[in-house]
Amino acid sequence: MKNRTISTICAAVVLACIASHTHAANILVSGNSMSQSNTNLTGAIAGLGHTAAFVAPANFAGTSLAGFDAVWLDGFSLYGMGSWSADLLTFMNNGGNVFVQNPGFGSESLSQYPLGAQLSANFTYPPGENLISIVDTISPLGANHAVNAGLTNAGLSQWALASAFGYFSNIGAFSGLTSTGTAGEWVTIATKVGAGHLVYTQQGVSQYLSNPGPSSDAARFLDNVVTLTTSVPEPSSMTLLLLSFGLIGFISLRNKAHTKVTGGEA
Numbered sequence: 001m002k003n004r005t006i007s008t009i010c011a012a013v014v015l016a017c018i019a020s021h022t023h024a025a026n027i028l029v030s031g032n033s034m035s036q037s038n039t040n041l042t043g044a045i046a047g048l049g050h051t052a053a054f055v056a057p058a059n060f061a062g063t064s065l066a067g068f069d070a071v072w073l074d075g076f077s078l079y080g081m082g083s084w085s086a087d088l089l090t091f092m093n094n095g096g097n098v099f100v101q102n103p104g105f106g107s108e109s110l111s112q113y114p115l116g117a118q119l120s121a122n123f124t125y126p127p128g129e130n131l132i133s134i135v136d137t138i139s140p141l142g143a144n145h146a147v148n149a150g151l152t153n154a155g156l157s158q159w160a161l162a163s164a165f166g167y168f169s170n171i172g173a174f175s176g177l178t179s180t181g182t183a184g185e186w187v188t189i190a191t192k193v194g195a196g197h198l199v200y201t202q203q204g205v206s207q208y209l210s211n212p213g214p215s216s217d218a219a220r221f222l223d224n225v226v227t228l229t230t231s232v233p234e235p236s237s238m239t240l241l242l243l244s245f246g247l248i249g250f251i252s253l254r255n256k257a258h259t260k261v262t263g264g265e266a
Helices: 002-019 039-047 085-092 205-209 216-226 237-261
Strands: 028-031 052-054 070-074 098-099 120-123 166-170 175-179 187-193 196-201
Touching: 039 052, 039 196, 039 205, 052 196, 070 216, 085 098, 085 187, 098 175, 098 216, 196 216
Parallel strands: 028 052, 028 070, 070 098, 098 196
Antiparallel strands: 120 166, 166 187, 175 187, 187 196
């Protein structure tokens, strides 16, 4: 009985360790470059362990954000009138993450996007920007930011059509995370909004994932953004294992004490 109890605890701890590193997001996706019929794109999302619902840009304003963890938009689109931008702010204040690629380069002006009025962007395609640099680790956040976890300059550069279709020349209160390598030319920027996050990039993440070929850093980039969290960090595997050993030791001592008292095996 004692061995069976300890085995059950160990199995539970192993499952907990695995679960502690798994965070599946439910993503609402909308944009002209994002098609549910593109199996490369949907396969990349599914391969990351996430689920996604696709909605046409014309229908986005009337779509409820309830039940979603993240919203991924393509700036080469028109989302129409209504309160869609204000709804995104509410969504982020409640803990949701919003990821917008290429804002300000399409039918929707940059000022229409959440906190977009403080930004300005330059469209440079063709040829676009092909060399992307993660900024230094001190100021701004750069490589220390969770959005850049596991990413490299090489992996973010030399994408299909262009790594980025332009850059931000003013970023207001946002933090610059990547650049073209030239001071003041920001490619990816981010800020916290309430309990959630807002990330803007001029990289064509969906365009790159929609084409056959290497996509590891683009997929990792997407994964990093949609799983951003400001909640208390989950315990690490080592912490869980140490706790389990302590619990097993406690059970063992209790069984020994029980055996001494009853004169039998627990």
